[in-house]
Amino acid sequence: MSQLLENEVNLVPSNKVGNGNQLFPVFIKLNELTTLLIGGGKVGLEKLNAILNNSQDAKIKVVAKNICDEIAVLCKKFPQIELLQKPFEPEDMEGMQLVIAATNDNLLNELIRKAAHERNLLVNIADKPELCDFYLGSIVQKGDLKIAISTNGKSPTIAKRFKEVLAESIPNELDQTLQQMSLLRDKLQGDFTEKVRKLNAVTASLVTAPENNKVKVNFKWLIWLAIIFSITIGVLVFWHKEPDFQSFLVEINPVFYYFLIAGFIFAMVDGAIGMSYGVTSSSFSLAMGIPPAPASMGIHLSEVLSNGIAGWMHFKMGNVNWKLFKLLLIPGVLGAIIGAYLLSSLEHYSAYTKPVVAVYTGILGVVILLKALNIQKKSKKKKIEKIGLLGFFGGFIDAAFGGGWGSIVLSNLIAGGRHPLFSLGTVKITRFFIAILSSLTFLSMLGGAHWEAVLGLILGSALAAPIAAKVSNRISAKTIMVLVGIIVLIVSIRNVAMFVIKLT
Incomplete structure (x- = not known):
């Protein structure tokens, strides 16, 4: 199953004003990539939890001078996480596919962004939208269904509120519907026209029951x-x-x-x-x-x-x-x-x-x-x-x-x-x-x-x-x-x- 980390990736920068949200949403298979997380404080913990909540098999390297106790506990629980307690160096990006920075050092953030672009890596800098190539959006999950919400970095609070509304209004039973539709799709044989005909026959009883x-x-x-x-x-x-x-x-x-x-x-x-x-x-x-x-x-x-x-x-x-x-x-x-x-x-x-x-x-x-x-x-x-x-x-x-x-x-x-x-x-x-x-x-x-x-x-x-x-x-x-x-x-x-x- 595709795991969702980022719900928006800015692949085509635009200088136009008034065109609305220019971000392109994608679903990234984090379990097949390696992510570098720079920072071991509370913000770093938040980003690490966001990754693991969406993909418990995600491969992550954490680099920070100071590591909070909660991150240390998570690293013990998930053995695929590599923890390096040391200052960041550009060489830490070798072999990485994504970079997430969670530091409060502006000079270090500029260095991280420059080093990532030199290696053609996409980077996210916490609380610095102007330095980001992609954003970490609010996510609603019901089994295999995932919905990502973007405000283009304008208001994380509104995004979280929409997340709460959707989480409450979408029933948990929807995942069962998805699983049953997947089984039905696998059983249908023939070309597209034949599949549509069989699907109509199956669903006819739902709308034509006198x-x-x-x-x-x-x-x-x-x-x-x-x-x-x-x-x-x-x-x-x-x-x-x-x-x-x-x-x-x-x-x-x-x-x-x-x-x-x-x-x-x-x-x-x-x-x-x-x-x-x-x-x-x-x-x-x-x-x-x-x-x-x-x-x-x-x-x-x-x-x-x-x-x-x-x-x-x-x-x-x-x-x-x-x-x-x-x-x-x-x-x-x-x-x-x-x-x-x-x-x-x-x-x-x-x-x-x-x-x-x-x-x-x-x-x-x-x-x-x-x-x-x-x-x-x-x-x-x-x-x-x-x-x-x-x-x-x-x-x-x-x-x-x-x-x-x-x-x-x-x-x-x-x-x-x-x-x-x-x-x-x-x-x-x-x-x-x-x-x-x-x-x-x-x-x-x-x-x-x-x-x-x-x-x-x-x-x-x-x-x-x-x-x-x-x-x-x-x-x-x-x-x-x-x-x-x-x-x-x-x-x-x-x-x-x-x-x-x-x-x-």
């Missing part, structure tokens, strides 16, 4: 039927178990308006940052004196419609990983039902469950702050293997504590290296079914308890849904996350403090 349209129609009706069924059950339970609900048209409790406004704001926040609807709604409900079980019921009822629509849209756009969906659905629903049942059963002990939920929301508030400030502990990505256990735990915590499905399941899937878009679509569509089953469990156990708060939350979030996406594009997600984290943390601490005061 059963996909039938599946989409059936799934669309399934979502709408589930929404209508849950709304009907909810209205019947409210009407028969809560006589006060019938006086709604005569007199409206002011609590309804408070939760109407709160539901609207929380849905807007969720649309801006893609999370925190559950934790903000739960914190607000507890602060308003609503017990944990009715609070969680209101949150899940309000999420049935929004997640149903979002899940359908992701399904329509092809953003659902069905294998992942099957692994999450049943465990997630079971966990949600058990969590809702336990929380409802403990309704008479709400004075004691309330501080537990407050502690949980406080922890989520801290998590939101850490995400906003980018100070979470970074670890090597490892795919989550026990998807069912993750779904069960996420569903249980989500129902028992009023939220957390996205924080637990979605964040772990993405942190484990799964594609963010497909993870989001799958989690959203699964969340729809979890919201329905947990809501029905709450309704069967609690009836229409605190209906004014529940109804206000449902209508408020529904009103915000159509405009949340448009507004979110004009708001700083980081600012909102910081504010949400601080507010949730303060409210949670207040709820815990109130419980402690009552005990004393």
Whole structure:
């Protein structure tokens, strides 16, 4: 496999102004060349790591008066690296094909460049674009796929940012696609026309499967039927178990308006940052004196419609990983039902469950702050293997504590290296079914308890849904996350403090 060191080589110097980037990108087989690295400090270490990260078999000679400990360790780990601790001499370039200088001595850099050109060698001088024949670009790698980024030496920071964006947006599974396409190419026989004909036959099923349209129609009706069924059950339970609900048209409790406004704001926040609807709604409900079980019921009822629509849209756009969906659905629903049942059963002990939920929301508030400030502990990505256990735990915590499905399941899937878009679509569509089953469990156990708060939350979030996406594009997600984290943390601490005061 060709290894990428330099993504740009200036083979044809140009004196023209305004012609844009004149560099020509190439992929160099470093394992078949010998590279001279001059300099043994921190910059030299950076260049050495760049070479080895792209080709662990690269042959390198390092020349420097002073060698840092990290370079010495790398030389022991990679025996093909030749280390010479001495001042640079032009004779060190004999037998080399590439030269990289990482020194802070301008006179020495000029000497290195002159000696390299006398031997017809390409040279890179760190942090000196005017002295370089080629640049070391930012690189994105997904298996056999490598993408090199150049700003023509104008802004390494922008190049690194593009690298981060591409690394996040390109799925790791793309390498598997490359391997399969390579195997397919090797199996194709005949001339070019015959290969194209066979390739069309293989890929035809991907774009001409009429059963996909039938599946989409059936799934669309399934979502709408589930929404209508849950709304009907909810209205019947409210009407028969809560006589006060019938006086709604005569007199409206002011609590309804408070939760109407709160539901609207929380849905807007969720649309801006893609999370925190559950934790903000739960914190607000507890602060308003609503017990944990009715609070969680209101949150899940309000999420049935929004997640149903979002899940359908992701399904329509092809953003659902069905294998992942099957692994999450049943465990997630079971966990949600058990969590809702336990929380409802403990309704008479709400004075004691309330501080537990407050502690949980406080922890989520801290998590939101850490995400906003980018100070979470970074670890090597490892795919989550026990998807069912993750779904069960996420569903249980989500129902028992009023939220957390996205924080637990979605964040772990993405942190484990799964594609963010497909993870989001799958989690959203699964969340729809979890919201329905947990809501029905709450309704069967609690009836229409605190209906004014529940109804206000449902209508408020529904009103915000159509405009949340448009507004979110004009708001700083980081600012909102910081504010949400601080507010949730303060409210949670207040709820815990109130419980402690009552005990004393």
